[in-house]
Amino acid sequence: VTADPAADHPAANAADHPATLAEISPSVDDAVRAAVGAAPAFAATPAAQRRDALYACADALTRAGDELIAVASEETGLTTARLTGELARMTNQLRLLGDFVAAGRHQPGIASPGAAPDGSDLRLIAVPIGPVAVFPASNFPFAFGVFGGDTGSALAAGCPVVIKAHPAHPRTGRRLFEVGAPAFGPGVASMVEGGADVSIALVTAPGIRAVGFTGSYGGGRALIDAAATRNEPIPVYAEMGSLNPVFVLPGAADPANAGALAAAVTGSAGQLCTKPGLVFVPSDAMGFASELAREIAAADVHRMLTPGMADHHADWIAQASKRYDGVAVGTGDPQPVAVVVPAAALDEDPALLDEHFGPSTVIVTAEPAQYASIAARLPGQLTATMHATDADRPAVAALVPALIAIAGRVVYNGVPTGVAVTDAMQHGGPWPASSPSWSTSVGTESVHRFVRPVAIQGLPDGLLD
């Protein structure tokens, strides 16, 4: 997910919405102090109690749904239909994460009876790591918002959270906090607002033990670098976006198949972290490339999240139009756009490999026999996709290891934009898609970011309950 590069600038938060809620902390220090104070008791809560609190939070957010959707739609330009689905995803996610820990599924369940050198028993338990700073995304005001996946997985793990609301939609963030936070005890969920100075203060606060972030490469890297300078470095779990390459194999290069890909590029005005930003098409399938470009340019797209993002998208079109002939630009604001280039252009113009937020994609014509070697040179990705038929099986077999090597999710004959909130989801990948590459910010495995194992050796029964 790419956030508005300007969004963390203090001026972006100088909105006419003063903080009127007592729950929103006036300072990072106060919020972190509250989280540190709440941590031991929250860590000691039975997981079932945390599940109940997550359910109560989800129920409250569901009840306030109409109001939340209206505010978010006004602030973000996202449609009511999209936000209705996203609100359900947010609340289901909170419940799923609560169920996960209540069932003890975050526990290693690993024991080595009698294995200690003195013959005593060893077993591993997972314990919460302590207060977590959460930086919600601009482009998912609910599912990656104030009570999105990072917040939900930290709370499920037993870690208090200090959430820095995203300045692109301040009223949405405040209402989410006001509605959802009372489900938790004092200090367990706090919220702060502000610009880059507040972000750095939060990440470097000694009481914070981990960070969850979804946003741009620049924003993520700034937090990672700040965390690295601490006396006690902490993990920054950052999801920083992706190009999500799609490799169309010859058997699937039928122009009739272009519609689903075009919709994945332009849906939500192309503001999804899993938008296909790079589509490889066989050199001899120009009909497919042309039809895909035409359908993208013809799409009807809604406004972008912020004026800053819209400006960046317009700049990207201007640059691409200057450099390349094969640029299909639609009408509207923003304009949907597809750029068609030969594979050699990727080497000549590395900017084509930068994430470009908005309803845009780069269609690369290439020899399918070169797909694997092209993939091997791409940066780390959240997803990599193949479109193929049975006739393409040998080519697919050759491509699969190359895609596994660069991506966190490998999709066959689907679009990468559908991210299931489930056990087997991996929403993360090699740098710069996420850091560290093993972490996921979606699905139940996300809880593991916020616990650590402790080996219990020789302890009599009944002392851990």
Next chain:
Amino acid sequence: VTADPAADHPAANAADHPATLAEISPSVDDAVRAAVGAAPAFAATPAAQRRDALYACADALTRAGDELIAVASEETGLTTARLTGELARMTNQLRLLGDFVAAGRHQPGIASPGAAPDGSDLRLIAVPIGPVAVFPASNFPFAFGVFGGDTGSALAAGCPVVIKAHPAHPRTGRRLFEVGAPAFGPGVASMVEGGADVSIALVTAPGIRAVGFTGSYGGGRALIDAAATRNEPIPVYAEMGSLNPVFVLPGAADPANAGALAAAVTGSAGQLCTKPGLVFVPSDAMGFASELAREIAAADVHRMLTPGMADHHADWIAQASKRYDGVAVGTGDPQPVAVVVPAAALDEDPALLDEHFGPSTVIVTAEPAQYASIAARLPGQLTATMHATDADRPAVAALVPALIAIAGRVVYNGVPTGVAVTDAMQHGGPWPASSPSWSTSVGTESVHRFVRPVAIQGLPDGLLD
């Protein structure tokens, strides 16, 4: 584990043992290039084949055991008995890690059938992250050596390794490499030698994807900081030592019990990462404190690993003797030593909380009712131990959460120095014991440091084998 602070200085490696083996790379660049070249094919090997190679390596090391033990004993001063046990630990560890991956136990085994938005199946697989740099320890020439746990877990995961031999025992490192490396294909296991410049070059080499390190805080921090400056930051799995506090509760403060603790302090000349460096004794149990101090001072200890470490230990005794009255110093080189101080000294003299390598401990007399609050103020630890009887159960119940919060392993009525190589071991803990706190460098869970999950969505059967 604390390494000789001087050991990474280039001068420390200016030994009279020229690199005569073709397998030892003349440069970091060559070794990393070989590892990068070998990575895709090694990642594609069936886990059973990696197990077989690890077994072959272990068998070769076992066959060369007598020679390896003789060289290591000469270079390190460790006893033949200790090194005989450690060689078995090293080879069993390689086999255990091979068995672990051959059984597929590093695989998540998590599937979400039909869970993708288009109804297709999702499942998680673990894949190797790529070439790993390994920095063996000074104090375990075998178990944390050239083919120690970091190397073994990286190879088991399917990651080529570039090992920087520890300059404190160069001949041991070379023989280990010469004997063990041929079990693996070209480029899969490489070795380099040198000082701090070589260490930094290795950690910042673009082809390296993770680092395993066991040594001092200073050494670990230097690698962590270097890795953080990379264009693509990588995880540094660093085990940086620990004080391993022991809390003696009133029921267990019988002077007759002091012997096992004294032996844990002085065994291997106090050069274990899990040596009890801080022992809390009830204020009214001075008999126990005195007897423990007496037994430590009376111990017969062998020489330290390097002259530099011996000098540091002597300096520590000199400083402690200047500051405190209750210092029991034995005879020999090094001199075993116990310092007895009241709890208030920990606040007045933070240097007491620095790891002190060698046959030494700090005995702190304190009110048992204060143990939990004292523990809460300690830095992160590999281990925390309680000595208690049933009569102490209420005090133990109060102490357990405090110890879990600061340590990676909590031991009841044992000594922390026995580290079992098993499934339920956690050899790591909150900063500065290790980084990141969830990682372990011992036991089968260590493999997870070197894999990352990939979600496979909708892929037809038979394409991953």
